[in-house]
Structure formats: C-alpha cells, structure tokens
Amino acid sequence: MSEVFNFCAGPAMLPKPVMQRAQSEFLNWNDSGCSVMELSHRGPEFMALASQAEQDLRDLMNIPDNYKVLFCHGGGRGQFSAVPLNLLPAGKSADYIVTGSWSKAAVVEGEKFGRIRSVDVITDINGEKAVKPSSDWDLDPNAAYVHYCPNETVDGIEIFEVPQTNGVPLVADMSSTILSRQIDVSQFALIYAGAQKNIGPSGLTIVIVREDLLGQHAKATPVIMDYEKTANFESMFNTPPTYAWYLASLVFQWLKSLGGVPAIEQHNQDKAQLLYDYIDASAFYQSRINKSNRSLMNVPFYLTDEDLNQRFLSEAKDAGLLALKGHRMVGGMRASIYNAMPIEGVQALVDFMKQFAAENA
Ligand code: PMP
Numbered sequence: 001m002s003e004v005f006n007f008c009a010g011p012a013m014l015p016k017p018v019m020q021r022a023q024s025e026f027l028n029w030n031d032s033g034c035s036v037m038e039l040s041h042r043g044p045e046f047m048a049l050a051s052q053a054e055q056d057l058r059d060l061m062n063i064p065d066n067y068k069v070l071f072c073h074g075g076g077r078g079q080f081s082a083v084p085l086n087l088l089p090a091g092k093s094a095d096y097i098v099t100g101s102w103s104k105a106a107v108v109e110g111e112k113f114g115r116i117r118s119v120d121v122i123t124d125i126n127g128e129k130a131v132k133p134s135s136d137w138d139l140d141p142n143a144a145y146v147h148y149c150p151n152e153t154v155d156g157i158e159i160f161e162v163p164q165t166n167g168v169p170l171v172a173d174m175s176s177t178i179l180s181r182q183i184d185v186s187q188f189a190l191i192y193a194g195a196q197k198n199i200g201p202s203g204l205t206i207v208i209v210r211e212d213l214l215g216q217h218a219k220a221t222p223v224i225m226d227y228e229k230t231a232n233f234e235s236m237f238n239t240p241p242t243y244a245w246y247l248a249s250l251v252f253q254w255l256k257s258l259g260g261v262p263a264i265e266q267h268n269q270d271k272a273q274l275l276y277d278y279i280d281a282s283a284f285y286q287s288r289i290n291k292s293n294r295s296l297m298n299v300p301f302y303l304t305d306e307d308l309n310q311r312f313l314s315e316a317k318d319a320g321l322l323a324l325k326g327h328r329m330v331g332g333m334r335a336s337i338y339n340a341m342p343i344e345g346v347q348a349l350v351d352f353m354k355q356f357a358a359e360n361a
C-alpha cells in the first residue's frame with residue numbers, strides 16, 4: 001500500500017517510530033516474555049514504566065513539583081464531570097468560557113453537578129470568528145474556577161494567551177493542544193487532556209492538578225473521578241489503561257528525542273503556516289477564523305464552491321489523504337495536523353489542493 005497521511009481529529013495518527021517500536025515489542029516487552037498489556041499494573045516492571053512516563057511528561061511540560069499528574073480513564077468528557085465534582089463546592093458557581101462545540105459540551109455536562117455561568121467570548125472581525133481578549137471577558141471574581149478550551153478541535157479556534165482571571169483558578173481542556181506548544185503550567189490550577197491526539201491512543205486521560213485543590217470533592221464523586229484518591233494511589237486505585245499508558249510513554253520519549261516541546265512547536269508552526277498561507281493565497285479555499293485565533297492543530301477550511309465537497313473528499317482519499325471531512329456541526333473540511341503529522345503530509349495536502357483547484361476552477 002502506498003503511503004497515506006491521516007488527518008483525523010482523533011483518534012489521530014501516532015508517530016511512525018512509536019508504532020514500529022510498539023510492534024517490535026508487542027509480544028515480548030522488556031524480555032518479560034509477555035506483552036506489556038498482560039502485566040500487572042502493580043508489578044515492578046509496569047510501575048517503573050509508569051513512573052518514567054510521568055517523569056518524561058513532567059520534563060516535557062516543566063510541571064512544577066506541587067502538581068500531581070494523574071493517568072485516568074474516561075476521556076475529555078469524563079473530565080467534564082470530574083472537574084465540577086472535584087472543584088465546585090455547593091453554593092458556588094463556576095465560569096465556563098464558550099468558544100465552540102467542546103466548551104459548550106463542558107457546560108451542558110457541568111450543569112448536572114452545580115451552578116455554571118456560561119460566558120460567550122466569540123466575536124466577529126470582518127466576517128471571521130475571533131475570541132475577545134480575556135481582559136474583556138465578563139468573569140465573576142467569586143467563581144470557584146474558570147473553565148476554558150484553549151483549542152476547539154471542531155471549530156479550529158485557538159486561544160494563545162493564558163486568560164487573566166485575577167486569582168480565580170484556571171482550568172483548561174487541552175485535549176487537542178497539549179504538548180503542541182510551550183505553556184507555563186504554573187498559571188493553571190488544572191489541565192486535562194484526552195490522549196488520542198498528541199499523547200497516544202484513546203482510553204487514557206491526563207490530568208495535571210495543583211495539589212492544594214485536592215480533597216474538596218463532592219461526597220457522591222465516583223471513586224474513579226476522585227482526584228485525591230487517584231493521586232494517593234498513583235493512578236492505580238482501579239486498573240489503569242496500561243497499554244495506552246505504555247504507548248504514551250513511547251510518545252513522550254519520541255518527543256524528547258526530537259528536542260521536546262520547543263522543537264515540536266516550531267515544527268507545528270511551520271506546518272500550520274504552510275497550510276494557512278496557501279488557503280489565504282487561493283480564491284478557491286477559505287478559512288473562516290481570524291488570524292489571531294487560528295488553530296495550529298485543527299485547520300478547518302471551506303471550498304468556495306461547496307458543491308465540490310464530495311469530489312474533493314473522494315479524490316483526496318484516492319491520493320492517500322484521509323479523514324479531511326469537517327465535523328458535521330461546521331461542515332467543510334478539516335485537516336488535523338497534530339505533533340505526529342510530518343510536514344511532508346501537509347505539503348502533500350497543499351499540492352493536492354492546488355491541483356484540485358486548477359482542475360475545478
Ligand atoms: N474536549 C476536546 C477539546 C475534544 O477535542 C474532545 C474530543 N475530540 C473532547 C473534549 C471529548 O473527548 P472524549 O471523546 O475523549 O471524551
């Protein structure tokens with residue numbers, strides 16, 4: 001089979017060297033005679049792997065010592081429930097910044113557990129979507145926390161500033177931006193991310209939480225969503241998704257070998273620029289997001305003649321460019337270009353787009 005480039009938004013492509021290594025040690029990991037997925041999570045071999053993975057993530061993100069790193073189940077949506085259960089005491093409310101479909105979904109779930117103030121911060125600049133600066137957000141100084149989504153996977157909207165909340169704890173759904181660019185973890189109270197974009201396969205969720213926020217959970221919090229319990233048991237109170245954790249460990253090693261987050265950030269900027277520059281230069285395609293908020297990871301774009309959408313998708317697939325259909329809520333196309341996507345994949349997409357435009361203009 002000829003080479004394909006998979007632009008899926010998640011589960012997304014994983015780095016080839018990671019997949020090759022996983023394949024080579026699939027049946028016999030670390031000379032144990034077993035697959036890593038067959039080993040006890042509490043055995044010394046897996047415990048060593050698990051703590052090395054945590055250390056590698058701490059190194060990659062410069063996570064301060066007063067933060068716990070949890071390896072959880074339940075995906076991003078699991079955290080939509082876990083965050084209010086752990087951080088929203090009765091009688092308080094939380095501010096939820098709405099910038100697109102995932103931050104909206106977090107509101108809908110959060111409302112099951114407490115009082116949520118939904119804060120719309122989307123604005124229009126010359127017909128393009130943009131996010132108001134955080135200094136203009138209508139925030140409640142007494143909120144238990146502010147929740148936001150720095151990168152809206154469906155909408156392709158990214159917030160590059162760290163919102164200023166005047167001391168109110170900041171919670172971020174980094175599912176589709178974690179490890180794509182440098183961030184200062186100390187500015188956040190809690191960060192969470194489903195693994196299936198920049199970390200590994202689905203089934204694993206990373207939570208990075210400041211220690212002083214532990215222990216305030218609602219009484220009815222299911223034990224697998226209780227951050228304090230999870231932290232006290234090193235993410236092993238219940239059986240963790242060990243194979244996903246192992247693959248994440250390989251992804252962290254791969255990222256370190258490339259030069260860490262600063263190196264991948266440069267790579268990601270180069271890839272995004274290549275694609276957005278072409279879209280902007282072409283009359284055949286358009287972006288509907290203002291330059292100030294264009295996602296580095298998820299690039300939605302539209303054909304000016306939307307009747308050509310099906311032909312575009314089917315010819316792209318024939319050319320080995322997969323999963324470019326935009327989410328049904330926004331239509332059009334979307335190229336997800338996470339850390340594992342090589343620049344050759346983006347170049348192949350741009351070449352295809354040029355050719356398709358020339359043939360159909
Ligand atoms: N938040 C964001 C930003 C996402 O992109 C996604 C999934 N694509 C989710 C939350 C939900 O994650 P999950 O499907 O792992 O529950």
